[in-house]
Amino acid sequence: MTFHVDSEVGRLRQVLLHKPDLALKRLTPANKDAFLFDDVLWVQRAMEEHEEFQQVLRSRGVVIHMLDDLLRETVEIPEARKHILDAVVDERWLGPVAIDDIRNTLDGMDSATLQVYLTGGITKGELAELGCAPQSVTFHAMGEHDFILPPLPNHLFTRDPSCWVYDGVAINAMRRKARMRETVNMEAVYMFHPMFAAGFDRPEQGGFHCWTPGHAAAPATMEGGDVLVLGRGAVLVGMSERTRPQAVEMLARRLFRAGAANRIVAVDLPKARAFMHLDTVMTMLDEGVFTQYAGLGMLPAYTIEPGRTAKELRFTDHPPEDMHKAIAHALDLPEITVLSAEQDVRAAAREQWDDGCNGLALEPGVVVAYDRNTTTNAYLRDHGIEVITIRGSELGRGRGGPRCMSCPLERDGI
Numbered sequence: 505m506t507f508h509v510d511s512e513v514g515r516l517r518q519v520l521l522h523k524p525d526l527a528l529k530r531l532t533p534a535n536k537d538a539f540l541f542d543d544v545l546w547v548q549r550a551m552e553e554h555e556e557f558q559q560v561l562r563s564r565g566v567v568i569h570m571l572d573d574l575l576r577e578t579v580e581i582p583e584a585r586k587h588i589l590d591a592v593v594d595e596r597w598l599g600p601v602a603i604d605d606i607r608n609t610l611d612g613m614d615s616a617t618l619q620v621y622l623t624g625g626i627t628k629g630e631l632a633e634l635g636c637a638p639q640s641v642t643f644h645a646m647g648e649h650d651f652i653l654p655p656l657p658n659h660l661f662t663r664d665p666s667c668w669v670y671d672g673v674a675i676n677a678m679r680r681k682a683r684m685r686e687t688v689n690m691e692a693v694y695m696f697h698p699m700f701a702a703g704f705d706r707p708e709q710g711g712f713h714c715w716t717p718g719h720a721a722a723p724a725t726m727e728g729g730d731v732l733v734l735g736r737g738a739v740l741v742g743m744s745e746r747t748r749p750q751a752v753e754m755l756a757r758r759l760f761r762a763g764a765a766n767r768i769v770a771v772d773l774p775k776a777r778a779f780m781h782l783d784t785v786m787t788m789l790d791e792g793v794f795t796q797y798a799g800l801g802m803l804p805a806y807t808i809e810p811g812r813t814a815k816e817l818r819f820t821d822h823p824p825e826d827m828h829k830a831i832a833h834a835l836d837l838p839e840i841t842v843l844s845a846e847q848d849v850r851a852a853a854r855e856q857w858d859d860g861c862n863g864l865a866l867e868p869g870v871v872v873a874y875d876r877n878t879t880t881n882a883y884l885r886d887h888g889i890e891v892i893t894i895r896g897s898e899l900g901r902g903r904g905g906p907r908c909m910s911c912p913l914e915r916d917g918i
């Protein structure tokens with residue numbers, strides 16, 4: 505089988521990325537917060553930075569799949585188009601009168617154009633230019649520049665709306681409204697794109713599992729930034745601002761029933777934007793080696809294991825001081841090494857904010873990181889990690905680093 509992710513740090517073979525596009529040009533000082541960005545971007549430079557990221561991955565033999573290509577090819581398929589339009593052209597957002605006209609206009613687009621607007625968003629004015637003029641109060645009351653479909657600038661962070669856990673994919677219901685339609689796009693790609701369709705949810709026929717019901721799982725939200733595939737049947741999950749314990753239990757049951765994993769360590773993260781996902785404060789760099797934000801401290805954790813029946817889950821409650829022990833135990837190691845750069849508290853907080861802890865491993869001990877976090881990177885190098893740096897001054901304004909910007913589709917175990 506081609507697609508499976510057996511660890512966090514084994515050799516990375518195939519990855520899904522999304523290059524910054526129209527959606528980033530839609531960000532303004534007035535709307536950026538609603539779209540979960542902390543600033544507007546110099547989009548041209550962001551694209552160059554992303555190119556650099558792609559080149560690093562290619563030079564290390566990683567095969568890159570681009571979401572815009574996959575999505576364009578997906579919406580060539582009538583059922584896939586229908587799946588997406590059924591979900592996004594919704595009378596609860598657009599009013600019952602306008603939806604037929606809006607839908608027909610979108611459906612009339614060729615696949616390349618539809619893909620651009622599905623990720624980049626479309627305004628009332630842009631739709632009107634295409635002849636869409638419904639006699640609807642909702643439509644008329646909207647301004648020329650208001651979004652009929654809001655853009656999805658966070659598609660850049662392909663890690664979150666779907667994530668692979670061993671021999672299956674989790675298509676995740678997202679916590680924030682600004683990201684919910686990303687899930688719908690990912691559902692269509694996995695269910696209908698020829699690269700995935702034949703294997704989708706058909707493990708017995710050489711395909712892969714689908715661990716989650718996609719956007720229908722809401723409000724049991726989970727985001728891939730919170731899911732670390734430790735390896736050897738273990739998974740580390742952050743119960744964060746975004747990922748609910750309910751979703752962790754649902755995932756645990758599916759993984760255990762399929763025999764794909766046998767231990768989940770769930771850590772209870774502070775519910776704060778700076779720590780929105782586990783991978784913003786902790787990532788794995790090598791076998792048994794992690795980097796962790798010094799200001800995070802130790803967190804309460806649970807180990808979840810299969811119960812006596814398929815319905816039951818057994819859990820062990822760990823006090824904060826045992827967090828690292830619980831992770832080591834899940835990995836069958838006597839202990840883990842946790843690298844937190846030595847620096848003053850304010851410098852540490854700044855580097856964490858700039859994704860200093862968000863390394864993407866390409867193989868054990870080799871990670872991609874933003875160049876700006878000089879203290880963290882130097883510290884990791886001093887401790888034997890090969891750190892390949894990329895620029896991220898623009899990309900990082902959406903609060904995501906190399907791990908957030910990548911969704912591994914195939915990775916070896918440890």
Ligand SMILES: NC(=[NH2+])NCCC[C@H](N)C(=O)O
Pocket residue numbers: 539540541658661663664683728729730780781783784902903904905907908
């Ligand atoms: N895996 C991650 N840490 N992703 C970061 C996502 C950042 C994005 N702006 C959000 O708020 O959702």
